[in-house]
Amino acid sequence: MKTLVIIPTYNERENLSRLVPEVLDLERTLEILVVDDGSPDGTGELADEMAGATGRVHVLHRPKKLGLGSASRGNFPDISFGDAVNGISTTTIGYNSGGYYVGNTYILSDSMDWIKGRHNIKFGGEFWYMQHNAPSDNDMFSFDFQNWTTGHPKAGYQNKVGFGFASFLLGEVDSASRNVPAAQYGRRDYMAFYVNDDFKVSHNTVAAITMNSEFISNEVSFTRKPDN
Secondary structure (H helix, E strand, O other): OOOEEEEEEOOOHHHHHHHHHHHHOOOOOOEEEEEEOOOOOOHHHHHHHHHHHOOOEEEEEOOOOOOHHHHHHOOOOEEEOOOOEOOEOOOOEOOOOOEOOEEEEEEEEEEEEEEEOOEEEEEEEEEEEEEEEEOEOOOOEEEEOOHHHHOOOOOOOHHHOOOHHHHHHOOOOOEEEEOOOOEEEEEEEEEEEEEEEEEEEEOOEEEEEEEEEEEEOOOEEEEEOOOO
16 A cells, blocks of 8 residues: 655745655655645746656645645545444545634624703614635545445345455445535624613603614525536
8 A cells, every 4th residue: 555645835845855855765655745835936846847757746736825734635535445344344534524614793883872951862773794604625535445346246145245445455446426615605784773762751750762773684695616
């Protein structure tokens, strides 16, 4: 089994020229994947030259700086090995989901009192701006390997022979899929206004008159999907 070393880069041309040969010297079967985030210093071009010089270096070019986290998530698939055979199973490796959720609420409010004669008038308002952002970077593959591929397909006892991990070693994929990223965003506004008049009718009697109104906009949601 080969080992793949992922090297995320951004403006690392000088370091990459030293790092790649050192890593390749560690193990003959080891390979490198350089994930370059559009480095303006030519890191990506240098990685392409190294890939052309040896078949053990591979390059993934990304259009902009996307960070370390997505450099590995976006390139390693989710791999499962089917059901347990005779009580023996293999843990799934990889992870085919990525993204996060951020919710924000911005509130602006104010009020004022105005005393005139017998009237104590209070009025004010409040405005809320609510949003949620759920970017997604789960543009990843999933591969499923089953035991019957290396056992006896379609036999009545197919779940008792073969092994999913053996199918994986042979590269015999039973099924595969690809997630399509779909980032979701939502926006909503809320406004409220009130007026309250505490009117002193007599020395020990106060009448209160209150008017208020609220407005809640419908949530505006949209989903961003890739063009292809």
